[in-house]
Amino acid sequence: xxxxxxxxxxxxxxxxxxxxxxxxxxxxxxxxxxxxxxxxxxxxxxxxxxxxxxxxxxxxxxxxxxxxxxxxxxxxxxxxxxxxxxxxxxxxxxxxxxxxxxxxxxxxxxxxxxxxxxxxxxxxxxxxxxxxxxxxxxxxxxxxxxxxxxxxxxxxxxxxxxxxxxxxxxxxxxxxxxxxxxxxxxxxxxxxxxxxxxxxxxxxxxxxxxxxxxxxxxxxxxxxxxxxxxxxxxxxxxxxxxxxxxxxxxxxxxxxxxxxxxxxxxxxxxxxxxxxxxxxxxxxxxxxxxxxxxxxxxxxxxxxxxxxxxxxxxxxxxxxxxxxxxxxxxxxxxxxxxxxxxxxxxxxxxxxxxxxxxxxxxxxxxxxxxxxxxxxxxxxxxxxxxxxxxxxxxxxxxxxxxxxxxxxxxxxxxxxxxxxxxxxxxxxxxxxxxxxxxxxxxxxxxxxxxxxxxxxxxxxxxxxxxxxxxxxxxxxxxxxxxxxxxxxx
Ligand SMILES: Cc1cc2nc3c(=O)[nH]c(=O)nc-3n(C[C@H](O)[C@H](O)[C@H](O)COP(=O)(O)OP(=O)(O)OC[C@H]3O[C@@H](n4cnc5c(N)ncnc54)[C@H](O)[C@@H]3O)c2cc1C
Ligand code: SF4
Numbered sequence: 246x247x248x249x250x251x252x253x254x255x256x257x258x259x260x261x262x263x264x265x266x267x268x269x270x271x272x273x274x275x276x277x278x279x280x281x282x283x284x285x286x287x288x289x290x291x292x293x294x295x296x297x298x299x300x301x302x303x304x305x306x307x308x309x310x311x312x313x314x315x316x317x318x319x320x321x322x323x324x325x326x327x328x329x330x331x332x333x334x335x336x337x338x339x340x341x342x343x344x345x346x347x348x349x350x351x352x353x354x355x356x357x358x359x360x361x362x363x364x365x366x367x368x369x370x371x372x373x374x375x376x377x378x379x380x381x382x383x384x385x386x387x388x389x390x391x392x393x394x395x396x397x398x399x400x401x402x403x404x405x406x407x408x409x410x411x412x413x414x415x416x417x418x419x420x421x422x423x424x425x426x427x428x429x430x431x432x433x434x435x436x437x438x439x440x441x442x443x444x445x446x447x448x449x450x451x452x453x454x455x456x457x458x459x460x461x462x463x464x465x466x467x468x469x470x471x472x473x474x475x476x477x478x479x480x481x482x483x484x485x486x487x488x489x490x491x492x493x494x495x496x497x498x499x500x501x502x503x504x505x506x507x508x509x510x511x512x513x514x515x516x517x518x519x520x521x522x523x524x525x526x527x528x529x530x531x532x533x534x535x536x537x538x539x540x541x542x543x544x545x546x547x548x549x550x551x552x553x554x555x556x557x558x559x560x561x562x563x564x565x566x567x568x569x570x571x572x573x574x575x576x577x578x579x580x581x582x583x584x585x586x587x588x589x590x591x592x593x594x595x596x597x598x599x600x601x602x603x604x605x606x607x608x609x610x611x612x613x614x615x616x617x618x619x620x621x622x623x624x625x626x627x628x629x630x631x632x633x634x635x636x637x638x639x640x641x642x643x644x645x646x647x648x649x650x651x652x653x654x655x656x657x658x659x660x661x662x663x664x665x666x667x668x669x670x671x672x673x674x675x676x677x678x679x680x681x682x683x684x685x686x687x688x689x690x691x692x693x694x695x696x697x698x699x700x701x702x703x704x705x706x707x708x709x710x711x712x713x714x715x716x717x718x719x720x721x722x723x724x725x726x727x728x729x730x731x732x733x734x
Contacts, residue, residue, distance in 0.1 A: 247292075247326040260279055269565045278376060281376075284325060287373060298358035299312060311592070316341055321337050324336060330380050334386050342414050347712070398493075404434060407712050408698045411711070419727075423463070438524040447527070473666075496702075497718075498662055498663070501663050502664075508617060515653060519557070548569045557654075615634045631647070661704060683696065685717070688717060702714065
């Protein structure tokens with residue numbers, strides 16, 4: 246374990262952010278890593294609990310305690326405390342293909358379930374994870390793991406988000422010939438085009454792609470499986486043809502159908518889905534051609550973001566960096582409690598008030614608000630007409646109010662994967678929520694040689710769950726192809 250009395254002697258210390266006034270002037274990451282000594286001190290706080298809830302219970306539902314990829318947290322904490330960073334990296338990579346993604350953007354359910362969180366001082370697990378993997382890259386410890394034998398089996402992975410990348414990497418390491426098909430120009434899915442650079446710079450994805458190519462994965466960009474050719478160099482492929490060319494298809498296309506707000510005035514210009522706005526800025530940062538759509542910019546505008554989750558926060562941070570005049574975020578749910586009741590919630594993920602780094606940059610937040618209509622001038626949105634609601638979302642008479650808005654960003658989540666094209670053409674069954682039906686034992690869809698993982702199977706979720714599902718899906722595919730598997734969970 247870490248230091249036996251570490252948790253008694255050492256205060257929890259987190260990474261800091263650079264000041265707001267400075268960080269909103271650019272799109273780079275702004276988290277300041279701890280020094281090596283401070284990171285080792287933080288690892289020394291780990292108590293190596295008899296039941297380490299941090300490490301996860303192997304449960305499969307969102308909200309289950311601990312780490313969804315079952316990172317061996319007490320073990321790597323001890324290795325970091327001892328200064329054995331290289332072994333810590335080996336340990337971390339044994340359960341997580343991409344700890345540099347989760348070390349940056351995971352909400353860290355591990356910390357919520359840490360025993361020291363009972364009095365609000367969990368081990369800084371995410372900070373330690375990120376320090377291990379960043380150090381591993383700096384020291385050249387992350388190398389391609391090339392399969393010693395090839396199986397001759399061919400697998401097509403549709404979609405290059407974290408689920409597809411994890412699935413492809415595991416399958417290549419098992420010796421299969423893996424091809425990833427991605428409709429966009431680069432790999433990463435929402436990590437590349439949704440999550441802004443200030444949360445995760447995209448070179449972090451690029452270097453993993455280089456590693457995976459060295460491991461034998463072939464990436465086919467600008468290839469829309471089941472789609473129609475759209476110009477801009479995008480090629481369409483019929484998934485039935487792929488079933489002839491490949492032994493197995495893995496569907497990891499994410500949950501891309503956004504939730505709409507069909508109220509009066511929705512047709513006005515200036516009202517956009519978050520995922521029309523965010524990818525444009527990510528492409529600007531990486532000098533990727535913007536595509537045909539007109540620029541959507543928050544510059545000098547009153548911006549209203551509807552939706553209180555990660556996507557909403559990313560719209561806020563991006564709007565501030567584009568010099569918005571003001572940013573207001575509306576959430577239909579009532580404000581959660583400032584402090585959870587640990588006796589009722591620990592070690593589960595608690596519902597409580599959280600303030601993201603983007604919200605802390607100056608967003609005004611309104612809770613229990615329903616938007617009833619948009620109005621505008623000359624076809625351009627100018628105002629939102631809102632009302633406060635009770636806990637059953639029923640409008641409270643007399644609480645109506647208006648908000649100025651020249652840009653409205655809809656960030657209310659995603660309902661399910663896109664059904665047209667890929668899924669309808671293949672005819673795979675859907676579950677009652679409209680996601681691809683495949684169970685958590687074998688990730689197999691209603692077609693035996695078609696598997697599915699990540700948001701396309703579970704609905705909108707988290708990067709860490711996508712990685713877990715990609716790994717387990719790869720294991721199941723390997724078992725299906727070879728009759729046995731040595732791939733780890
Ligand atoms: C704005 C935003 C911010 C987020 N922030 C966080 C966060 O901070 N932390 C966190 O843990 N989670 C966050 N999430 C959620 C997280 O990004 C997703 O849960 C995760 O990326 C899902 O991974 P995936 O691989 O299943 O799908 P995706 O990342 O959606 O990747 C799917 C890929 O498949 C491709 N594709 C789809 N259909 C086809 C087709 N027919 N042919 C070819 N390619 C296809 C898509 O282009 C895409 O590249 C955020 C989500 C959004 C939208
Ligand atoms: S729950 Fe916290 S203190 Fe216990 S083993 Fe995990 S990280 Fe260490």
